[in-house]
Amino acid sequence: MTEIVDLNAGTVFVGGGGEGYASPQSLLLKYANRHGLIAGATGTGKTVTLQTLAESFSRAGVPVFMADVKGDLAGIAKPGDPNGKLHEPFQKRALQIGVELQYEGFPVTFWDIWGERGHPVRTTPSEMGPLLLSRLMGLSDVQEGVLNIAFRVADEQGLALLDMKDLQSMLVWIGENAKDLSLKYGNVSTASVGAIQRALMVLENEGGDRLFGEPALELSDIMRLDASGKGMVNILSAEKLMNAPRLYATFLLWLMSELFEQLPEVGDPDKPRIAFFFDEAHLLFDDAPPALIDKIEQVARLIRSKGVSLWFISQNPADLPDAVLGQLGNRVQHALRAFTAKDQKALRMAAQNYRPNPAFDTAEAIQAVGTGEAVTSLLEAKGVPGIVQRTLVRPPSAQLGPIADAERAAMNAASAMALKYGKTLDRESAAEILAKRAETAAQESAKAGAKGGDEDLWSMDREYSRARRYDPGIQIPDAPKPRSSSARSSSTDSIVEAFGKSFARQLGTKSGQALVRGVLGSLFRGK
Template sequence: MTAITIAKKSSDPTQDVVLYAQFANRHGLIAGATGTGKTVTLKVLAESFSRIGVPVFLADAKGDVSSIAKAGSSNPKFEARIQSLGIASIDFAASPVTFWDLFGEQGHPIRTTITEVGPLLLAQMLNLNDTQQGVLSAVFRVADDQGLLLIDFKDLKAMLSYVSENAGELKAEYGNLSPASLGAIQRNLLALGDQGGEQFFGEPSLDILDFIQTDANGHGYINLLAADKLMNTPKLYATFLLWMLSELFEKLPEVGDLDKPKLVFFFDEAHLLFNNASPTLQEKIQQVVRLIRSKGVGIYFISQSPLDIPEDVLGQLGNRVQHALRAFTPKDQKAVKTAADTFRANPEFKVDAAITELAIGEALISCLDEKGTPQIVERALIMPPYSSFDAISSAERQALMQQSLVAGVYEQAVDRDSAYEMLQRKVIENTEQRQREAEATAQAKQDELLAKQNAKQQEVLERQQAKEQERLLKEQQKEVERQARERAKMTQDIVGTFAKSAARSLGGSSGQKLVRGILGSLFGKR
């Protein structure tokens, strides 16, 4: 069974205080007041895990942990320290390090998509209340149902605008999507963007398995996150680390108990994770901590006081390093008592008193023994690190980044077709459709007007034709009547002429005779 020497007993430096690698996935706690030596303990543990082939992830909150990538050197103070531990010398060496940075300035950029983070963690980042979180979950559901990929900030902004504009139509299926809640989400999203959160969302998305790498010597890579700037936005920092834990939990297979962990994850400033977390999120965190050990991952929380960790989580931490605490206030005294109560008592000293007496670089340590049982607490001096105490320079950092296994993989952002582009096309298509409908309506109205005009013109033409026909008929009738009159007149004239002619003829003898014959005796005797 591989044992990692992390300290020497204060009362007898010849005796090692060890952490067994087989039980390193039972999680742990490093606690203590500021300036008591937590950072050195963190470096010693990280280096020790790396040397046995276990990759490590840790956040560099102050910028001083980057020295782990640089071999240490001796000085009088250091020599005095190793002599007090009964160590002849230290083989100084640098650890293999991969630098990461959410902002892409001091390390390879880390990105993920809005969809991968999900509504629960995003609500924590945005500090939403329960109602607003419910609305955000509905927005994600709408996006999923309509095949709209939420990748970056502009995708989520576009989706919120879309839901806001169509809330009435979506209400029947997704419930009441309150304009007030949607507005609050949009405002908080803008605030998160101003704090730098916008750079976190995008592609290429981090492959969490890139954390699990070893070098040519079989040493595990220490994945160092530059967190000095990130700590200015504690919500983003805590939720980002929690997202990485959830990614590890989802992607790693069940492996049970191994001879050593697949990855050790150090969660610095752990109190930020639990401060103001919703009950739902608290439950999820406890579930991840409880189950992720079966994936071969050990989680080590670093904080000032054990009180920063909820009891349900604290009870799952099998390996503990407690540096000095101060007991000036009732809250401090409660923290000391809580820390003392979490250890298996040692008859050689009083734990609660020892916690306040510890020197810098000294700690109370209790790890699981060969059978997985908590050992009695030991007062011990932390081993010195193999690496330097001086932070590396920017030039050294850049040189290491260029030699990294992931150099060039994440540097160039990719903006593929997603919700923003899809909704933009939908807006354009809707605009074009409305334009086509408006044009069709206008054309229909124009056709209707033209038809009416044509009908009216036809009606006028028909009336004109009818009048013309009537006029022609009247003229024809008049012509017929005129012709009839002319014929009548002609007949009359002919008759009159004939009569005249006859009268003239009767004026002769034959006429006389005829007159006589007709009139009889009147003219007969003339």
């Protein structure tokens, strides 16, 4: 009779099998922070493995964060259906591998950058930093340098960069003061500033501006336990996010960096503080600059001592840099297909990453395992890699697949996070401070213009035009009439009065704001 495995024994139970398969394969929680890999071709069972591992971590009191790329991980919130079509095959497999199939749901919090299928996830440009922002916008090295200058000047002048408009306003100020800044920080090209602004506009059009704002996500809110002691399973809705792969990768990298920077050193705890799953992990490294890849490698090496367990999910281990792959001591390898010479080479390389088993050829086993089966190697006592084994992955305890939109909406409404993150905050920050500075300068010019002199009047107009670049809502007062002591003054009067009336009619419309920034701004600068 097959021995029944206790799922609450302080381990992560992966699976087992009967004849021809491994004995029960479990990962000791104290070695889970050595990170892990789940790999395999499409349709071989990676998502089910991800869910079963997340269940084990949650059951052990370890919070989990994972991205739901296909929309089918939400079912972890509900118990499996004993009357469903999957019950019979799941029951059969459970008996074969020696685990009692008990259906249960797990505590779930849904997150969504767009705030549509979960609570809004926000950070600030200041927290993300110029390196990740440059990756997000695909900037060149020169443009990244200018962005670094913008962040440096903002820090020195106490200008908080909290949302997209703050960053845009800061870049406007950098462009206007490029000549003075170049003397201290190096060349600041207005062309580079313009390129960054265009990249921000593209990002904004794609919805990426939703990522920036307050209240920013606090790590403590994804590291919670429920009343029964289960770890919170945080699910990031990524179906829409996958259409912007650069945004998806940058957000995950930012979150990993925040964990690294904020969590204290704990050495080797009895269990991880949080388990973090990177689905479609190859997106983290595609087209990434060397400096960013170095940062990821550094975090992967050092975050272990912070008590964080990282799991990378990808179709092929070759998708990950060797320096990262070398940090992944726990591996669940589903089937790889080798239809081409390149595929065969990748298969051989994948097989070489395992401690060989004299009972079978690892490369052949990786090709031969079916859906729901895997070749596994988990860390054993003293952190030694286990001998590679063929393993049947245990069936999940929660529902496999998505849940109804109404159920998701009800869970979001009942969540404690709804009150905290539901409403966007807009504190005084760089955009407002710079707008006030420009408005103050414009008012001073207006006072000077009231005393007389065409040059003072045109100076006032220039200052208000500049102020509106930071805040289009700034109200422009009626221009004082200049002295009529010359024909030129008389001509100037008619121009200013005409445009002053146009201001009054147009200020309330977007087209009017564009007119002010465009035609008049160019006219006044031309003077």
